[in-house]
Amino acid sequence: MENIKMIVERLKKDTNNVEDITYREKVVCKKRITLIYTEPLTGSDKISDFIVRSLDKINKLNKNKNLLDAIKNDIDNFKYKEIYNYEDICYYLNYGFTIILIEGESTYLALETKRDLARSISTPQTENSLRGAMDSFVEDMQTNLGLIRRRIKDNNLWIKSNEIGRYTKTKVNILYINGICKEKYVDLVDKELKKIDIDGIISCGTIKNLIQKENKSVFPTIITTERPDRVSRALLSGKIVIMTDSCPFALILPVCINDLFLAVEDAYSKSVNISMTRIIRYCAFFISLLTPALYIAVTTYNQEMLPTQLLISFASQRSTVPFPAFFEAIIMMVAFEILRECDLRLPTFTTSALSIVGALILGEAAVNAGIVSPIMIIVVAITAISALLFTEPEIINGIRWYRLFFMIGASFLGIFGVVILFIFFIVRLASLESFGLPFLYPLAPTDKSGLKNSFVKFPTKDLVEREKELSDNSIKLRRRK
Amino acid sequence: MMKKLLFIIPILFLVTGCYNYRELNDLAIVSAISIGMDNDEFSVTIQVVNPKKEQDTSSSNEPDFITYKNNGKSLQEVFRYIVKESPKKIYAAQMQILIIDEDVAKEKLEDILDFIARDPEIRNEFAVLISKDKDLLDVLTPLDNISSQNILDSLKSDNNYLGINNIVTFNDLLSNYENNKIDLALPSIELKGDLNKGSNEESLESSSSDCSIVLSTMGVFKDNKLQGYLTDKESIGYNLIMDNVTNTLIKNEYKDGKYIVNELVKVNSSLEANPKKNKIKISLKGNAAISEVNYNIDLSEEKNIKKVEKKLNNEIESLIKTTINNIREKYDSDIFGFEDLYYKTDPEYYKLIKDKWDTDIYKSIDIEVDSNVEIVEQGNILGRLKNE
Numbered sequence: 001m002e003n004i005k006m007i008v009e010r011l012k013k014d015t016n017n018v019e020d021i022t023y024r025e026k027v028v029c030k031k032r033i034t035l036i037y038t039e040p041l042t043g044s045d046k047i048s049d050f051i052v053r054s055l056d057k058i059n060k061l062n063k064n065k066n067l068l069d070a071i072k073n074d075i076d077n078f079k080y081k082e083i084y085n086y087e088d089i090c091y092y093l094n095y096g097f098t099i100i101l102i103e104g105e106s107t108y109l110a111l112e113t114k115r116d117l118a119r120s121i122s123t124p125q126t127e128n129s130l131r132g133a134m135d136s137f138v139e140d141m142q143t144n145l146g147l148i149r150r151r152i153k154d155n156n157l158w159i160k161s162n163e164i165g166r167y168t169k170t171k172v173n174i175l176y177i178n179g180i181c182k183e184k185y186v187d188l189v190d191k192e193l194k195k196i197d198i199d200g201i202i203s204c205g206t207i208k209n210l211i212q213k214e215n216k217s218v219f220p221t222i223i224t225t226e227r228p229d230r231v232s233r234a235l236l237s238g239k240i241v242i243m244t245d246s247c248p249f250a251l252i253l254p255v256c257i258n259d260l261f262l263a264v265e266d267a268y269s270k271s272v273n274i275s276m277t278r279i280i281r282y283c284a285f286f287i288s289l290l291t292p293a294l295y296i297a298v299t300t301y302n303q304e305m306l307p308t309q310l311l312i313s314f315a316s317q318r319s320t321v322p323f324p325a326f327f328e329a330i331i332m333m334v335a336f337e338i339l340r341e342c343d344l345r346l347p348t349f350t351t352s353a354l355s356i357v358g359a360l361i362l363g364e365a366a367v368n369a370g371i372v373s374p375i376m377i378i379v380v381a382i383t384a385i386s387a388l389l390f391t392e393p394e395i396i397n398g399i400r401w402y403r404l405f406f407m408i409g410a411s412f413l414g415i416f417g418v419v420i421l422f423i424f425f426i427v428r429l430a431s432l433e434s435f436g437l438p439f440l441y442p443l444a445p446t447d448k449s450g451l452k453n454s455f456v457k458f459p460t461k462d463l464v465e466r467e468k469e470l471s472d473n474s475i476k477l478r479r480r481k
Numbered sequence: 482m483m484k485k486l487l488f489i490i491p492i493l494f495l496v497t498g499c500y501n502y503r504e505l506n507d508l509a510i511v512s513a514i515s516i517g518m519d520n521d522e523f524s525v526t527i528q529v530v531n532p533k534k535e536q537d538t539s540s541s542n543e544p545d546f547i548t549y550k551n552n553g554k555s556l557q558e559v560f561r562y563i564v565k566e567s568p569k570k571i572y573a574a575q576m577q578i579l580i581i582d583e584d585v586a587k588e589k590l591e592d593i594l595d596f597i598a599r600d601p602e603i604r605n606e607f608a609v610l611i612s613k614d615k616d617l618l619d620v621l622t623p624l625d626n627i628s629s630q631n632i633l634d635s636l637k638s639d640n641n642y643l644g645i646n647n648i649v650t651f652n653d654l655l656s657n658y659e660n661n662k663i664d665l666a667l668p669s670i671e672l673k674g675d676l677n678k679g680s681n682e683e684s685l686e687s688s689s690s691d692c693s694i695v696l697s698t699m700g701v702f703k704d705n706k707l708q709g710y711l712t713d714k715e716s717i718g719y720n721l722i723m724d725n726v727t728n729t730l731i732k733n734e735y736k737d738g739k740y741i742v743n744e745l746v747k748v749n750s751s752l753e754a755n756p757k758k759n760k761i762k763i764s765l766k767g768n769a770a771i772s773e774v775n776y777n778i779d780l781s782e783e784k785n786i787k788k789v790e791k792k793l794n795n796e797i798e799s800l801i802k803t804t805i806n807n808i809r810e811k812y813d814s815d816i817f818g819f820e821d822l823y824y825k826t827d828p829e830y831y832k833l834i835k836d837k838w839d840t841d842i843y844k845s846i847d848i849e850v851d852s853n854v855e856i857v858e859q860g861n862i863l864g865r866l867k868n869e
Contacts, residue, residue: 304574
């Protein structure tokens with residue numbers, strides 16, 4: 001009796017007697033029991049349906065038995081836990097459990113009465129694909145795990161749970177397939193997660209930034225995705241997936257540069273056709289990176305590299321522009337970046353105004369006013385379009401940094417500067433690692449099995465071996481029959 | 482260390498001081514240069530593209546190009562002093578043709594080659610031509626508005642479809658110039674019509690212009706001095722021997738002014754020397770098409786075609802032989818590089834005859850021509866339109 005009162009008093013004191021924690025007293029089999037639950041997290045129908053009704057039933061039937069055993073035995077609620085101390089009581093209260101304290105017992109019961117707070121599964125918003133599954137993750141971890149379990153029905157899909165955040169106590173799960181994934185990656189990620197001591201985790205972005213060692217690099221070493229099919233595919237190829245509760249995105253790691261060029265619908269197309277697409281994607285990457293720099297270089301230093309007719313055409317277009325080519329390029333690049341940022345933030349119904357401003361004022365009028373040359377508009381347009389080919393915003397932003405570096409290099413040293421910076425760029429990429437996986441894999445270190453699905457995609461029949469760096473190669477991905 | 486590097490790298494960029502930086506707007510893009518003589522001084526004409534012309538319609542009555550003229554003792558001075566007149570720096574890397582006036586070609590070729598070859602900015606891939614008239618670059622041209630482009634294009638067409646003039650780039654010229662076993666041969670151009678009318682904007686307003694630039698024939702050099710010009714036929718012969726021709730026309734002459742015109746396609750020639758016997762064998766292979774017939778012959782019969790073919794080969798052989806003999810007699814110039822060929826085939830033997838080459842050997846080389854051209858096409862009509 002004393003015990004229960006003490007606990008209730010302590011809880012009331014610790015929570016400053018907040019309104020939404022409800023205490024309800026009841027007498028069952030002549031014993032006083034106290035129900036405690038957090039109202040916003042629990043479904044009141046669940047409490048009345050299962051707990052209160054069962055307690056009444058027990059009251060009628062079991063006059064003589066031990067009450068704790070009777071409740072454990074007869075309660076309708078499916079999931080319950082026995083707990084023994086005050087800390088656990090607080091913990092389960094915050095998870096939407098109802099705590100039952102029984103007079104004279106030092107064992108308490110926590111019964112699951114969680115209210116369903118998640119929205120239903122909807123189509124992917126940020127990663128559209130022509131073909132492919134149409135479901136995406138939601139805020140509820142159980143639903144998300146379900147979406148993956150539905151695709152991979154095997155005991156070897158292992159999950160390591162962590163709880164991160166002093167206040168938020170967010171569940172962070174590491175998913176991997178035992179037997180495909182290399183242990184060293186799992187250990188590394190687990191160690192990194194355990195190191196995190198932070199007030200709260202609201203989204204997986206925080207985790208991404210905390211465990212990503214290569215913060216100096218502008219290219220992503222972790223992919224964020226909302227597609228369960230993409231996650232499942234990654235798991236099957238030996239990658240690790242980190243899922244955070246109440247965040248509709250999952251993290252895939254380790255990542256090499258090639259992963260940034262793959263898309264979900266690749267699996268649906270013929271490999272010959274998708275090979276062409278892959279090549280275009282790689283070209284777009286370099287176009288987006290180098291075009292403004294090369295334009296600056298050839299118009300301010302290396303004019304002899306252009307065919308005469310083209311040079312005359314460039315010269316005629318630039319003849320009315322008062323700014324240096326570098327400055328002209330910077331104006332247009334900044335204008336475009338502002339437009340893009342606006343487009344992301346604004347609600348959809350205002351974007352038409354934005355496109356008119358962008359197309360007419362920045363394009364047409366700027367040329368007529370003689371502020372920029374038409375060729376510059378073309379250069380910026382092709383650069384921007386090429387960058388937008390990637391769904392991962394990190395890589396678009398990463399390209400942006402290097403594009404600026406190349407432009408500065410070109411404006412000081414011409415083609416020579418671009419070449420120097422390009423060497424620096426390649427060295428930088430080669431020195432990157434994503435959780436121990438070299439970023440340029442499968443190019444460097446070269447792996448034939450990985451290369452079969454990189455710049456070009458070999459016929460699916462020929463993709464027999466798993467990628468060496470990611471998984472144990474003794475097991476074949478697919479058997480030839 | 483890393484931090485130091487991070488500071489040093491940006492500074493490196495800054496201290497370079499924008500090496501060789503030149504904005505496109507500050508350049509006067511040179512499309513052609515013509516070098517002539519004027520009272521013992523070089524007189525240079527530089528043709529500069531007018532970029533404003535292409536940009537806006539308001540300057541439509543501006544010319545497409547501007548020519549700057551200057552005289553002086555040394556070429557470098559002449560070029561640099563043009564800045565006094567031109568608002569922009571002369572930029573010659575995109576130059577397309579170099580026109581050498583006859584008088585320079587006759588005497589001062591050495592002097593101008595040094596200046597152009599020494600300049601690091603100029604690319605050596607432009608075409609070199611001899612001009613029979615002065616101030617050619619002033620002429621406005623209709624189809625391609627920049628006259629140098631016009632000249633280059635017609636030179637290319639000539640090289641591809643006619644075979645009289647052959648494109649000689651500055652690189653070719655330099656390597657032949659440095660090799661004293663080969664004499665130079667350059668294509669030439671001349672003026673047709675009245676220069677005063679041709680440099681006027683009005684000349685472009687009528688469909689047949691009063692003045693135009695036309696290609697002439699190959700000019701022959703001896704010891705790097707211009708000696709004279711070949712005829713059309715000799716030019717074709719020369720280009721056939723040198724394997725410069727892709728397409729050309731050969732006429733089979735018959736009695737009473739009757740003829741058959743053959744078009745040679747994909748002809749290849751090869752030279753083979755036998756220095757000890759003082760003999761050179763020229764073999765030609767390729768295809769031909771009959772393109773015009775004015776002679777009473779039934780071409781639907783195989784044996785008649787064979788006859789035409791045989792006559793064609795004879796024509797070619799005699800053309801080549803006369804070309805070589807004429808050049809030997811008239812100019813005593815080894816534009817075919819026979820001396821070089823002897824040296825390459827048998828260097829040991831060449832050393833023995835080296836001294837006698839000019840006086841004796843060259844004049845007495847025995848030329849053997851083996852023409853093996855096949856007629857593969859007779860066109861859309863087999864026989865004559867009307868059989869008599």
